[in-house]
Amino acid sequence: MAQNKAQCNLKSTNIDTKIVSAIDNGVIVLDSELTIHLYNKWLEIYTHLKEEDVLGKKLTDIFPEIKEKTLKRKVKTALELNTPTFYTATTSHYLIPIKLNQIKNSFFSHMQQDVSIIPFDQEKKLVTLILTDQTNMANTNAILNAHVQKIKELNDQLLREKEITEMQHNQLLSSSRSAAMGEMLSMIAHQWRQPLSLITTLLANIKIKKELQTLHSQDIDHSFEKIDTTVAYLSETINDFRDYFKPNKIKSKINISELFNKSIFFLKDEMNQLNIKFHIQTDEDIEITTYKNELLQCLINIIKNSLDAFENSKKKKKQIIVETQYDNDYIIIIIQDNAGGINNNIIQKVFDPYFSTKSKNGTGLGLYMCRVILHEHLKGEINLSSKNNGTKVAIKLPKKI
Amino acid sequence: MQTLKLTEDEEDVLQELMNIAYGRATAVVADMLEAFASLSIPNITIVTTKELFKTFEVLKNASYFFSTQTFSGEFNGESAFFINEESAKNLASHLELESQDDLDDAILELTNVLTSSLITKLAQELETDVNFSLPNILKIPLEEMEDVATFQMYSQVIVIDTDLNFKDQKINGKIFILTKDESISWLKTKLNAILNQLI
Numbered sequence A: 001m002a003q004n005k006a007q008c009n010l011k012s013t014n015i016d017t018k019i020v021s022a023i024d025n026g027v028i029v030l031d032s033e034l035t036i037h038l039y040n041k042w043l044e045i046y047t048h049l050k051e052e053d054v055l056g057k058k059l060t061d062i063f064p065e066i067k068e069k070t071l072k073r074k075v076k077t078a079l080e081l082n083t084p085t086f087y088t089a090t091t092s093h094y095l096i097p098i099k100l101n102q103i104k105n106s107f108f109s110h111m112q113q114d115v116s117i118i119p120f121d122q123e124k125k126l127v128t129l130i131l132t133d134q135t136n137m138a139n140t141n142a143i144l145n146a147h148v149q150k151i152k153e154l155n156d157q158l159l160r161e162k163e164i165t166e167m168q169h170n171q172l173l174s175s176s177r178s179a180a181m182g183e184m185l186s187m188i189a190h191q192w193r194q195p196l197s198l199i200t201t202l203l204a205n206i207k208i209k210k211e212l213q214t215l216h217s218q219d220i221d222h223s224f225e226k227i228d229t230t231v232a233y234l235s236e237t238i239n240d241f242r243d244y245f246k247p248n249k250i251k252s253k254i255n256i257s258e259l260f261n262k263s264i265f266f267l268k269d270e271m272n273q274l275n276i277k278f279h280i281q282t283d284e285d286i287e288i289t290t291y292k293n294e295l296l297q298c299l300i301n302i303i304k305n306s307l308d309a310f311e312n313s314k315k316k317k318k319q320i321i322v323e324t325q326y327d328n329d330y331i332i333i334i335i336q337d338n339a340g341g342i343n344n345n346i347i348q349k350v351f352d353p354y355f356s357t358k359s360k361n362g363t364g365l366g367l368y369m370c371r372v373i374l375h376e377h378l379k380g381e382i383n384l385s386s387k388n389n390g391t392k393v394a395i396k397l398p399k400k401i
Numbered sequence B: 001m002q003t004l005k006l007t008e009d010e011e012d013v014l015q016e017l018m019n020i021a022y023g024r025a026t027a028v029v030a031d032m033l034e035a036f037a038s039l040s041i042p043n044i045t046i047v048t049t050k051e052l053f054k055t056f057e058v059l060k061n062a063s064y065f066f067s068t069q070t071f072s073g074e075f076n077g078e079s080a081f082f083i084n085e086e087s088a089k090n091l092a093s094h095l096e097l098e099s100q101d102d103l104d105d106a107i108l109e110l111t112n113v114l115t116s117s118l119i120t121k122l123a124q125e126l127e128t129d130v131n132f133s134l135p136n137i138l139k140i141p142l143e144e145m146e147d148v149a150t151f152q153m154y155s156q157v158i159v160i161d162t163d164l165n166f167k168d169q170k171i172n173g174k175i176f177i178l179t180k181d182e183s184i185s186w187l188k189t190k191l192n193a194i195l196n197q198l199i
Helices: A002-008 A015-022 A041-047 A068-081 A135-211 A217-245 A256-265 A268-274 A292-311 A366-377 B008-033 B049-059 B085-094 B100-125 B142-147 B149-153 B181-198
Strands: A026-031 A036-039 A085-087 A113-121 A126-133 A252-255 A276-281 A287-290 A318-326 A330-337 A381-387 A390-398 B037-039 B043-048 B064-073 B077-084 B130-132 B136-138 B156-166 B169-179
Touching (some): A026 A041, A252 A292, A256 A292, A292 A366, B008 B181, B077 B100
Antiparallel strands (some): A026 A036, A252 A287, B064 B077, B064 B130, B064 B136
């Protein structure tokens, strides 16, 4: 036992001195005038200065870049409070300039140091400075900060791009509306041609009869009556057109079969010309609550696509069938035609913006906008499939939004 | 988690000890700033972490520097020091500091002086030793302070609110001494020992 204790007692071997010399920290003993009283091995190695050359000299004379005022203040505070004071690598970077030439810590040219100033002997006014190499940590922090900065920049960029996309999206929405309006105008022009020519004929008749002096008052009455009805019809067309382009701000309850009739009202002239049969298979009294004009725009767009497809078709029995299915929460509208269908190669792209098969006549926004409106405004879904020489579009809508 | 509360008597003793410790800090700060300085009689309160966040709510209106320093030993915890931007500027101009790093360093020094003088004195009275780590400036926006998980580790917080006046300039700072339940329980025992001696 006694032998063991003697072996363990290393006091006689000057262990304190050995540790100070072997430790992986810089150790300096200073007095309050900053005169050096100890300079350990670690510092000798890093600063290329021998202890014997610096002892008794002022630390700030050896390293003139040290701010004397600050260091003196810290030493004094440590001695007076009898508690350590510090320099931290994060704010002060280093006290003793030690140049680095490292690949791994490339952010810094000098060793980053934490320095503790520990009161050592209050009577003799001595403090011990302990330097710890924090370059690795500081370098990791610097890399981290650089990355955080980069992430912030990327995030800002992303937000800006999102803003731009939203703006472009809104522009698309309004340009698709203008395009739809243009199409509607040409539909109205179609529908007006016949009633206008009827009015012209009636007026010409009256004129001829008057010149031939065969004009009877009942002829005039009869013609005026006809002109009256025709003008009323023209006026109704205009009202419908105007209603349709008034954006709906409020949801309303709409009858589905009325909605179908309205959508073919705009298109029936063209349907008649192309000899297309239009079948509506739905319960008379299904109602949903939604934005009416938006849904109407989608339906007209989809049916118009079928009409355009029939234009080049030589099929004899042309038909478009609209049917509905529903449960408690949803209604499904299915619109199918037998106009030849869509090629498998392009069916994936039909909802892409600016994709069109109608060469110069198409904007490529029709179905894209249908999907946007259905998804985002009407909280619904749209699906398109093609087989047996026909196209089938299914729209699923909540009964109430 | 059960939170330990200090009794009124225990709070009184602690306040008294803090006042003594604070007096000592004044002299050192005055010396550090090379000007006649006076610290206002500190307003000391003990609050729960929850209540502490309410204090942060008030601080959000101004821009603050926030630094922390941990202390270890039988009595252990962390001190947090807040100094508003205007006060920090006053400090910088008084010490003729040139860069942000110099200002950060001065704030850390102030943190260290205030924390260690308070805690050392307290430890002395409570007959224990403490060790201080390096202080640290945290750049966390106050809005995110509640998300700092470590705050949740602490149950009781000793809040010391003080004004530091020197010449015509004013520096206002707040120190929060954050302690865990085990330290509070230890503190209660020690405070009661002192109380018993007084009776």
